[in-house]
Amino acid sequence: MLNQIASEVKATMGIYEAQEDQVYGVLAEFPHPGALLHAAEAVREAGYRHFDTHSPFPIHGMDKAMGLGNSIVGWITLGGGIAGLALATTLQWWIGEVAYPINISGKPFFAIEPSIPVMFELTVLLAGLSTVAGMFALNGLPRPYNPLFYSTNFLRVTDDAFFLHIAASDKMFKLSNTEKLLKDLGGKNIETIRDKGVED
Amino acid sequence: MDKTLAHTADFHDEAPLVTGNLSFHDITEIVSSHTEKKTPLAWFGAFGLALSGLMLMITMIAYLVWNGTGVWGLNNPVGWGYAIVNFVFWVGIGHAGTLISAILFLFRQQWRTAINRSAEAMTIFAVICALVFPGIHVGRIWVAYWMFPIPNQMAMWPQFKSPLLWDVFAVSTYFTISAAFWYVGLVPDLATLRDRATGFRRKVMGVLAMGWTGANRHWRNYEKAYLLLAALATPLVLSVHSVVSFDFAVSVVPGWHTTIFPPYFVAGAIFSGFAMVVTLMVVARKVYGVENIITIDHLEKMNIVILLTGSMVGFAYITEFFIAWYSGVQYEQYAFTNRMFGPYAWAYWTMMSCNLFFPQFFWIKKLRRNITFMFVISIFVNIGMWFERFVITVTSLHRDYLPSSWDYYSPTFVDVLTFVGTFGLFFTFFLLFLRFLPIVAISEVKGVLPEANPHFYDHEGDGHAAEHTVSVSSADGNSAH
Numbered sequence: 001m002l003n004q005i006a007s008e009v010k011a012t013m014g015i016y017e018a019q020e021d022q023v024y025g026v027l028a029e030f031p032h033p034g035a036l037l038h039a040a041e042a043v044r045e046a047g048y049r050h051f052d053t054h055s056p057f058p059i060h061g062m063d064k065a066m067g068l069g070n071s072i073v074g075w076i077t078l079g080g081g082i083a084g085l086a087l088a089t090t091l092q093w094w095i096g097e098v099a100y101p102i103n104i105s106g107k108p109f110f111a112i113e114p115s116i117p118v119m120f121e122l123t124v125l126l127a128g129l130s131t132v133a134g135m136f137a138l139n140g141l142p143r144p145y146n147p148l149f150y151s152t153n154f155l156r157v158t159d160d161a162f163f164l165h166i167a168a169s170d171k172m173f174k175l176s177n178t179e180k181l182l183k184d185l186g187g188k189n190i191e192t193i194r195d196k197g198v199e200d
Numbered sequence: 201m202d203k204t205l206a207h208t209a210d211f212h213d214e215a216p217l218v219t220g221n222l223s224f225h226d227i228t229e230i231v232s233s234h235t236e237k238k239t240p241l242a243w244f245g246a247f248g249l250a251l252s253g254l255m256l257m258i259t260m261i262a263y264l265v266w267n268g269t270g271v272w273g274l275n276n277p278v279g280w281g282y283a284i285v286n287f288v289f290w291v292g293i294g295h296a297g298t299l300i301s302a303i304l305f306l307f308r309q310q311w312r313t314a315i316n317r318s319a320e321a322m323t324i325f326a327v328i329c330a331l332v333f334p335g336i337h338v339g340r341i342w343v344a345y346w347m348f349p350i351p352n353q354m355a356m357w358p359q360f361k362s363p364l365l366w367d368v369f370a371v372s373t374y375f376t377i378s379a380a381f382w383y384v385g386l387v388p389d390l391a392t393l394r395d396r397a398t399g400f401r402r403k404v405m406g407v408l409a410m411g412w413t414g415a416n417r418h419w420r421n422y423e424k425a426y427l428l429l430a431a432l433a434t435p436l437v438l439s440v441h442s443v444v445s446f447d448f449a450v451s452v453v454p455g456w457h458t459t460i461f462p463p464y465f466v467a468g469a470i471f472s473g474f475a476m477v478v479t480l481m482v483v484a485r486k487v488y489g490v491e492n493i494i495t496i497d498h499l500e501k502m503n504i505v506i507l508l509t510g511s512m513v514g515f516a517y518i519t520e521f522f523i524a525w526y527s528g529v530q531y532e533q534y535a536f537t538n539r540m541f542g543p544y545a546w547a548y549w550t551m552m553s554c555n556l557f558f559p560q561f562f563w564i565k566k567l568r569r570n571i572t573f574m575f576v577i578s579i580f581v582n583i584g585m586w587f588e589r590f591v592i593t594v595t596s597l598h599r600d601y602l603p604s605s606w607d608y609y610s611p612t613f614v615d616v617l618t619f620v621g622t623f624g625l626f627f628t629f630f631l632l633f634l635r636f637l638p639i640v641a642i643s644e645v646k647g648v649l650p651e652a653n654p655h656f657y658d659h660e661g662d663g664h665a666a667e668h669t670v671s672v673s674s675a676d677g678n679s680a681h
Contacts, residue, residue, distance in 0.1 A: 014415045034657030040416075056224060056392070057647035058419035059654055066416060071424035077432075091349060092360045100357035107361060117366035117443055124436045125373040128429055132380045135425035136410065139418040143411035157414050158392040158643075160224035 007169070013140030014052050016167035018195035024147040025050075025167040026178050027154065028187025033059045036162040039185040041065040043166065046181055050170035054154075054163040073134050080130025081123050088122035089115065147195040165193070217310055217648050219492045224646050227493065231389075231638045232396055234488050239635065247631045253624015260618040261336055269339040271614045278597045278609035283337035285589045286619050288444055289472070290330035290626075291371060292465075292585060295437055296473025297323025298378055301385070302433035305426075311501055313644040314494045317389075318484065319477045320382045321637075325629040326476070327375045329622040334368070363446035370443035377436055381429050384422070387412050388643040441469040448592065454535035455596030458523070464516035468588060471509035471555070474502050475581035482575045484634065493640050496569055503568040506581065507559050513588075514556030535596055543608055544595045547587050554584020 007017055018024040030036040033055065040053050044067050053062060063069075096110035103109075136142070148154050148165065157163055164187065166178050175192065182190055218227070264271055274281050297320040304312040335344050347368045349358055358365050391412035394405035412418070442462035449461040478499065485494040524536040539548050558580045562568040599606045633639070650656050 012417065014413070014417045032654075032657050033652060034654040037654040053416040054414045055416065055419075056228075056388075056414055057643045057652055058423050059416070059652070061654060062416045063420050068417065068420055071421045073421050073424045074428060077428045095349060095357040096360055099355070102359065104359070104361060114361045117363075117439070117446070118360060118369045120435075120439060121366075121369040121373040121443075124432050124439075125376060128377040128380060128432050128436075131425050131428045131432070132384055135384070135421045138421045139415075141410040141412065141418070142407075144406060146411055146413060148413055154413075155395040158388065158395045158412075159228045 010140065011050050011167070011169065013138065015140045015143065016050055016169040018147065019168045022194040022196060023168045023175065024193040024195040025165050025169075025173075026175070026182060027148065027151055027163055027165045027189075027191050027193050028182035028185075029153065029189040030162045030164060030185075030187060033162060035186055036164060037061060037065050039164050039182070039187065042185050043164065043181065047172045048166055048170050048178075050167035050173070052165050052167075054148075054157045054165060056158055056160060056162075071138070073131060073138060076134030076138075077127050077131045080134075081127035083130075084123040084126030085119055087126065088119040091122075092118060147193050150196060151191060151193060153189050153191070217314070217495075218645060219495050222492055222649075224649070224651070227640075227645055227649075228392055228396075228642055230490060230493065231640045231642050232393055234634075235393060235636055235638060236396065243631065243635060247628070247635075250624050250627035250631055253621050254628045255621075255624070256617055257332070257621025257625055260614055260621055261332075263614060264336060264339075264618070265341055269337070271612060273609055273611040273615055275607045275609060277600045277605050277607050278594055280593050280597060281609060282611050282615040282619060283333045284447070285586070285593050286622065287330050287333035287337075288465075288589045288593075289586045290326045290333075290622065291444055292441065292469035292472045292589075293476045293582075294323045294326035294330060294374075294378075294473065295441060295466075295469035296477050297321070297326075298374075298381070298433050298437040299470055299473065300477070301381060302430040302437060305430040306434060309501075310648045311498050313641055313648050314498045315477060315481060315502070316644070317382075317385065317637075317641045318481060318633075318639050319473075320378065320385065321630065321633045321639075322476060322480060323378050323473075324375070324382060325626050325633075326473075327371065327378065328629065329626050331371065331375065332622060332625070334371075363443065363450045366443045367447055370440045374436060374440045377429070377433055381433060384426060384429065385641055385644070386637065388414065388422075389638040389641060392642055393638065438466055441465045448596075453596050453600075454529070454531040455539070455592070458520060460516055460519055460523070464513065464520075467509045467512040467516065468555075468585060471506060471513055472581060472585035474505050474509065475578040475585070478502050478506070478574055478578040479582065480630070482571055482578070484639065488634070488639060490640055493645055496571075499571070499574060500565075500569050503562045503574055503577075506578070507562040507568070510555055510559035510581065514552075517552065517556065531601065534599075538599055539591060539595045542595065542599070544591065544598070547591050548595070551584050551587040551591050554580045555588060558584075 010016070016025065028039075030039055036053050036055065037059060040051075040062060043051050044065065051066075053059070053066065055062075092115045093110045101109045153161070154163065164182065166173060166182070168175075172178075179190055179192075222230070272281060272283070297316075300312050300319045301316045304316075334347070335341060338344055338346075345352075346356070347358065347365070358368075387409055390405055390409035391414070394402055394409045397405050442465065445461035445465035448456040449458055451457060481494055481499065481502075485491050521536050521540075524532045527533075539545075558577055561573070561577065567573050594609050598609050646652055
């Protein structure tokens with residue numbers, strides 16, 4: 001049960017489990033972003049869920065085509081922001097009122113007004129850092145080992161190539177059927193990705 | 201083809217963001233090849249020069265620490281001199297990068313993709329230069345940690361009612377967020393470099409790229425995070441120079457105690473930052489052959505921003521005078537008359553001509569598209585903005601309330617050489633950046649090509665996002681991008 005939840009969470013990050021015969025998934029190349037968008041739509045309509053598209057830049061409308069909802073990074077940002085605000089308020093109150101009270105021209109030891117700049121800065125600081133950390137965490141990065149790296153063709157994904165990868169962990173996955181689906185959709189250079197677990 | 205479609209086509213044809221009909225692969229090639237080729241001899245020459253500047257700065261700081269702040273030109277009424285002038289100068293320059301990467305991003309100004317990487321790098325290095333000065337101006341630099349709320353054996357804590365402490369928080373937050381923003385933007389491009397490399401270089405780039413595969417599940421979170429960072433950095437960039445201006449405005453010194461300072465400082469920061477971007481980019485795009493990516497249209501747009509912010513700054517100078525006269529406060533009025541006609545009139549008029557007068561030439565389209573001319577103007581603006589901070593700091597202080605304590609401030613060789621040395625520090629970092637990292641945001645530039653729009657290929661690839669029946673996403677209006 002717990003393992004299953006863990007593997008589903010990992011799947012949202014694009015980390016899939018290989019089958020016993022080391023098969024990790026099927027990779028197909030598409031000629032341009034438009035073709036990739038249509039292929040992603042068709043793969044989803046065919047019932048697949050553990051699949052992902054890979055492109056050198058984000059493609060408009062792909063989230064919708066793949067059936068992905070809104071990213072939850074925003075909630076992590078909100079949490080970080082609230083923590084930053086709380087930290088700044090507590091810090092300034094505690095230093096001004098408790099730890100080191102100094103009377104400067106009869107001004108209050110702690111007041112909201114002169115505390116606002118630091119409250120703002122720490123809110124932004126923690127919100128920003130948690131955004132970055134949250135984004136990497138939700139993406140399952142850093143991930144130095146990825147079976148997709150075994151594919152030489154896949155090196156072009158950060159240059160000018162567009163790929164669709166269907167993972168073997170998907171319930172619908174069946175090597176021959178999946179390969180045929182990708183071929184019918186116009187995929188080129190279709191290859192089976194194996195999780196060899198070794199450095200190449 | 202109906203009217204609406206014709207209109208859309210015209211809008212897209214207006215000004216291509218990338219010229220020369222480059223493909224995705226061409227962009228990868230143009231940008232990455234510079235990080236992969238053998239280091240050119242000229243780079244070593246430039247780097248050596250920058251490094252000697254850095255050495256000069258370190259020597260001057262060592263001399264300062266050994267002898268104390270007496271080696272600077274500070275005197276009794278002028279307790280703030282080059283250190284704060286240089287600090288504000290560099291922080292100001294450091295505003296353009298985040299402005300370009302955050303504010304222009306929120307306003308969907310896609311031309312920013314050509315320059316945002318290098319402008320952000322410039323920001324980070326300029327802020328490093330700025331941070332040198334608060335660190336060393338305390339004289340006893342071994343107690344610089346007193347600026348931070350760190351528990352210590354004296355049970356002593358910083359005073360949060362002081363704008364100087366707000367400044368510590370503002371600038372260090374700004375540096376941290378800018379660096380994080382920059383790195384996030386770099387990750388996809390580092391993956392590009394990784395996939396082109398072999399051997400040891402591939403391992404280094406692999407670690408830095410964190411295993412990026414361009415997966416859409418990742419892009420989804422990435423784009424959201426980028427948007428949020430932009431939304432956070434926008435008020436941040438405006439706050440930083442506002443807080444810097446509080447250092448002055450919260451005091452009761454005539455010439456400093458003005459409510460106009462925060463917006464006026466922010467406009468000045470954007471002004472000087474854009475000028476520095478133009479100075480650097482005019483040279484870099486030529487040397488690195490990226491003229492098709494950083495096009496003349498992009499430079500023209502930056503010159504328009506320079507014209508706009510320069511006029512805002514000029515307007516603020518004049519408003520200050522008006523308010524000084526209108527207030528009826530004798531000290532305030534004297535401070536401003538003294539600025540214009542007193543012993544520092546030469547600095548004042550340098551500032552006025554460089555910041556208000558010279559940028560006005562950019563009203564002429566021909567001149568703002570002229571590379572040599574914009575380079576010269578950008579240098580003038582850099583000089584003018586340094587003098588602005590000098591005028592604000594020194595002229596307000598050197599003649600205070602009591603004429604018997606009036607004095608004239610001149611920098612010593614230590615002041616001047618430390619400042620010269622910070623350029624060495626800046627260019628050391630900047631040259632390393634030019635040598636080892638992609639100087640243009642590869643994935644972002646690809647993303648603004650018309651070919652990147654999936655609907656470019658509908659309707660048999662004539663570039664008109666016309667057919668609204670084929671795909672799901674065009675139904676929600678995403679195609680108008």
